[in-house]
Amino acid sequence: MDAEEPAKYCKFCFGTEEDSSLSFVHPCRCRGSIHWVHHRCLYLWFSKTSAIQQVMCTQCQTRYQKQLTLKPFRMWRFPRFRCDTFSAIEILADMVVTYKMITHFVGMLDGTNTILSELLYFFLWRIGIVSKGRLCFYGNVGTRLASGIFRMSIDDYEERRDIKARLPSDIDWDEISGAAGPN
Ligand SMILES: [Zn+2]
Ligand SMILES: [Zn+2]
Numbered sequence: 001m002d003a004e005e006p007a008k009y010c011k012f013c014f015g016t017e018e019d020s021s022l023s024f025v026h027p028c029r030c031r032g033s034i035h036w037v038h039h040r041c042l043y044l045w046f047s048k049t050s051a052i053q054q055v056m057c058t059q060c061q062t063r064y065q066k067q068l069t070l071k072p073f074r075m076w077r078f079p080r081f082r083c084d085t086f087s088a089i090e091i092l093a094d095m096v097v098t099y100k101m102i103t104h105f106v107g108m109l110d111g112t113n114t115i116l117s118e119l120l121y122f123f124l125w126r127i128g129i130v131s132k133g134r135l136c137f138y139g140n141v142g143t144r145l146a147s148g149i150f151r152m153s154i155d156d157y158e159e160r161r162d163i164k165a166r167l168p169s170d171i172d173w174d175e176i177s178g179a180a181g182p183n
Contacts, residue, residue, distance in 0.1 A: 012041040027154045028062035042154060051137035065155035068146060079148035081141075090137075094129050101125045 008024050009016045011034040017024070022038045046054045056063045083091075101121040107113035128134070143152065 008036045010036060010038045010041050012037060012045060025154050026157050027064050028057035028157055029060040030057060030062075034059070039154065043152075051133055051140050054140050054143075055136045062157060065157075065160055066143070067153045067155060068143075068150035069153065071149055071151050076149045079145050081144055087137075094134065097121070097125050097128060 007016060010022075010024070015022065015038065022040055024036045025039050025042065026035055027037065027042065052058065054064075101118075101124070104113050104118045104121045108115055108118040146152075
């Protein structure tokens with residue numbers, strides 16, 4: 001572990017441990033004035049920021065390790081889900097292109113469509129939808145929908161690293177955890 005950290009304060013609201021009883025987390029490799037953040041402030045920020053920034057810290061490129069735990073049944077509720085017009089149009093466009101690609105693929109198999117037109121749709125689909133931004137967006141939609149019955153928490157980066165240090169070192173755990181992620 002590192003030498004002692006300076007007094008904890010939240011990178012978003014600048015609140016210190018004396019100011020409130022809110023819990024802190026260090027979710028990524030960032031240090032110094034942006035080392036600590038309140039759990040609550042981080043979740044508030046997730047609800048406002050871009051899809052990619054909800055998945056990883058864009059400053060240090062650390063992917064957040066989110067955990068979902070099942071809430072007690074009496075706390076289940078319908079998830080809050082806002083969708084602006086622009087996102088709705090994007091989702092619709094994604095669905096149309098995906099549908100077209102699949103129906104074209106079926107058509108190609110029974111000979112009514114050419115391979116060329118299928119390739120065209122596949123290209124559109126590959127470029128437009130299977131992009132990092134869109135995959136993050138859908139991952140976040142899934143997390144938001146799951147929030148009705150699951151409680152999300154963020155793992156502390158240092159604790160994660162301590163656990164990793166105790167695992168066998170001949171395996172690339174970063175690669176494995178990256179590949180196992182929903183995005
Ligand atoms: Zn805060
Ligand atoms: Zn960071």
